[in-house]
Amino acid sequence: MTERPDSPRSRRERPAKPALSREGIVAAAVELLRAEGLRKVTMRRLAQELDTGPASLYVYVRNTDELHAAVLDELLGTVGPAPREGSWRDRLEQVLTAYTMMLFEHPTLARAALTARPSGPNYLNLIETLLALLDEGGVPPAQAAWGVDMLLQLATAQAAEHSEQDASPTHQDDWDALVGALRNASPRTHPHIAATVGVLLSGPPRARMSWAFQTLINGIERTAVPE
Amino acid sequence: MTERPDSPRSRRERPAKPALSREGIVAAAVELLRAEGLRKVTMRRLAQELDTGPASLYVYVRNTDELHAAVLDELLGTVGPAPREGSWRDRLEQVLTAYTMMLFEHPTLARAALTARPSGPNYLNLIETLLALLDEGGVPPAQAAWGVDMLLQLATAQAAEHSEQDASPTHQDDWDALVGALRNASPRTHPHIAATVGVLLSGPPRARMSWAFQTLINGIERTAVPE
DNA sequence: ACCTGAACACCGTTCAAGT
DNA sequence: ACCTGAACACCGTTCAAGT
Numbered sequence: 001m002t003e004r005p006d007s008p009r010s011r012r013e014r015p016a017k018p019a020l021s022r023e024g025i026v027a028a029a030v031e032l033l034r035a036e037g038l039r040k041v042t043m044r045r046l047a048q049e050l051d052t053g054p055a056s057l058y059v060y061v062r063n064t065d066e067l068h069a070a071v072l073d074e075l076l077g078t079v080g081p082a083p084r085e086g087s088w089r090d091r092l093e094q095v096l097t098a099y100t101m102m103l104f105e106h107p108t109l110a111r112a113a114l115t116a117r118p119s120g121p122n123y124l125n126l127i128e129t130l131l132a133l134l135d136e137g138g139v140p141p142a143q144a145a146w147g148v149d150m151l152l153q154l155a156t157a158q159a160a161e162h163s164e165q166d167a168s169p170t171h172q173d174d175w176d177a178l179v180g181a182l183r184n185a186s187p188r189t190h191p192h193i194a195a196t197v198g199v200l201l202s203g204p205p206r207a208r209m210s211w212a213f214q215t216l217i218n219g220i221e222r223t224a225v226p227e
Numbered sequence: 228m229t230e231r232p233d234s235p236r237s238r239r240e241r242p243a244k245p246a247l248s249r250e251g252i253v254a255a256a257v258e259l260l261r262a263e264g265l266r267k268v269t270m271r272r273l274a275q276e277l278d279t280g281p282a283s284l285y286v287y288v289r290n291t292d293e294l295h296a297a298v299l300d301e302l303l304g305t306v307g308p309a310p311r312e313g314s315w316r317d318r319l320e321q322v323l324t325a326y327t328m329m330l331f332e333h334p335t336l337a338r339a340a341l342t343a344r345p346s347g348p349n350y351l352n353l354i355e356t357l358l359a360l361l362d363e364g365g366v367p368p369a370q371a372a373w374g375v376d377m378l379l380q381l382a383t384a385q386a387a388e389h390s391e392q393d394a395s396p397t398h399q400d401d402w403d404a405l406v407g408a409l410r411n412a413s414p415r416t417h418p419h420i421a422a423t424v425g426v427l428l429s430g431p432p433r434a435r436m437s438w439a440f441q442t443l444i445n446g447i448e449r450t451a452v453p454e
Numbered sequence: 455a456c457c458t459g460a461a462c463a464c465c466g467t468t469c470a471a472g473t
Numbered sequence: 474a475c476c477t478g479a480a481c482a483c484c485g486t487t488c489a490a491g492t
Contacts, residue, residue: 020457042483042484042485043484043485043486044483044484044485045483045484052457052458053457053458053459053460054458054484054485054486055457055458055459055460055486055487055488056456056457056458058485058486058487059456059457062400063485063486064484064485064486065401066401069401107342111338111341111342114338114341114384114387114388115334115338115387115388116401117401117402117405118401118405119401119404119405119407119408120408123405123408124408124409124412124417124420125417127409127417127420128412128416128417128418128419128420131419131420131423132418132419135419141422141423141426142423142426144419144423145423145426145427145429146426146427146430146435146438146439146442147442148427149427149435150381150439150442150443153381153384153385153388154377154380154381154384156384157341157380157381157383157384158380160341160342161341161342161380173289173293174292174293174296174343174344174345174346175344177346178344178345178346178350180346181346181347181350181351182351182354185351185355189355190351190352190354190355191355192355192358192359192362192371193351193354193355193358195368196358196368196369196371196372199368199369199372199373199452200372200373200375200376202372203373203452203453207453208373208376211373211450211452211453212373212377214446214450215373215374215377215443215446215447215450216377216442216443216446217446218445218446218449218450219441219442219443219444219445219446219447219449220442220446222445222446222449223438223441223442223445225426225430225438226430226434226438247476269464269465269466270465270466270467271464271465271466272464272465279476279477280476280477280478280479281465281466281467281477282467282468282469282476282477282478282479283475283476283477285466285467285468286475286476290466290467291465291466291467
């Protein structure tokens with residue numbers, strides 16, 4: 001299951017030397033992300049892809065983090081608007097799930113998103129959608145406002161953590177080590193772990209994700225913001 | 228406000244060439260983290276600190292991620308046991324806050340913790356403590372089990388995101404850009420953002436963190452796990 | 455003004471060769 | 474067996490110099 005670059009030049013036939021521009025750079029970065037993953041979206045590699053030296057990119061992009069944030073906002077456009085059917089709760093979960101799924105495909109991007117917050121139009125639209133749904137559900141505006149932050153954080157963290165894509169051997173080993181440690185926990189020193197280890201590790205990821213969103217929504221509904 | 232290595236050899240006088248061992252390596256990594264931050268905890272730099280070549284470390288540590296996970300578990304020992312005073316809710320929040328604060332000092336480590344889960348004894352103890360407190364609060368075991376995962380995820384994500392330490396100019400600029408974008412959101416296209424922008428950005432970080440923990444605890448208390 | 459070659463100061467990881 | 478020098482294949486970012 002190795003990665004295919006798909007085709008080094010897609011979209012158009014790439015004229016000999018397209019003029020540099022921020023949009024062009026970001027577009028090339030997205031293309032590169034799709035083809036080879038974020039780990040390859042480096043200044044040097046991107047410059048190579050654009051037939052120039054790395055220094056040239058710094059005219060349009062402050063640094064690597066900013067580049068990644070721009071890529072994220074671009075991908076956010078993929079998520080699409082809220083569905084029209086179902087309860088506000090279901091629709092809220094659907095939007096969050098769609099956002100999470102998009103990030104699942106690019107775990108490294110999710111990790112970046114946790115720190116470098118995007119501020120592009122697509123991110124704003126997402127926030128607006130979430131606020132509107134919470135409002136529709138009768139959640140007081142203050143709780144909705146603080147809650148949106150948590151919902152996005154949860155979605156991002158889920159993606160950064162559980163990403164199935166990231167089947168790197170190390171990741172798997174870490175997980176196995178944790179599972180082993182939990183299973184072997186002594187009932188004497190760690191009674192609660194021993195008693196609950198079955199549930200601790202149970203449930204398909206989808207079910208846990210759904211439960212997580214509902215749990216957080218329930219909390220947001222019921223927890224007043226300090227005045 | 229530049230970083231001081233404090234003193235290249237601390238603790239003991241460092242004999243000419245201490246024998247390599249996993250513990251020695253991890254200890255040196257923690258020392259290096261404290262002195263210069265996780266960004267400097269690289270295989271090469273660590274090897275240099277230990278007077279050897281980078282290849283030698285690979286005998287004891289699988290790779291950089293595993294090294295970071297080991298460092299995290301080591302720091303977890305710092306967090307200490309649950310307090311004895313106060314309601315289970317307060318104590319739960321205190322433990323989570325202590326954990327978060329520890330991670331706040333090392334944002335990069337928090338980011339790493341999101342993916343490379345530790346499985347050392349200190350991590351197990353933390354899980355046990357959280358389970359015990361939820362149990363004391365009468366939260367059904369299944370909800371507590373899934374909830375612990377979320378609580379740790381939230382704490383980690385908070386640290387990775389809001390870390391005040393990470394006052395890197397880029398981070399600040401990103402944030403300013405987002406604030407600007409929210410403030411300028413048109414009431415026509417983004418009515419909910421426009422109406423709520425005050426609260427969206429309000430509140431001291433501590434208050435928001437506390438609210439976030441309480442919100443999640445409330446949700447966990449009230450949301451049944453699918454059978 | 456805009457662009458970039460070349461350099462600086464780093465990385466992780468592997469492996470053949472040494473002790 | 475255990476250890477490691479040296480190499481491979483990369484990084485981000487800066488800046489003096491060119492057009």
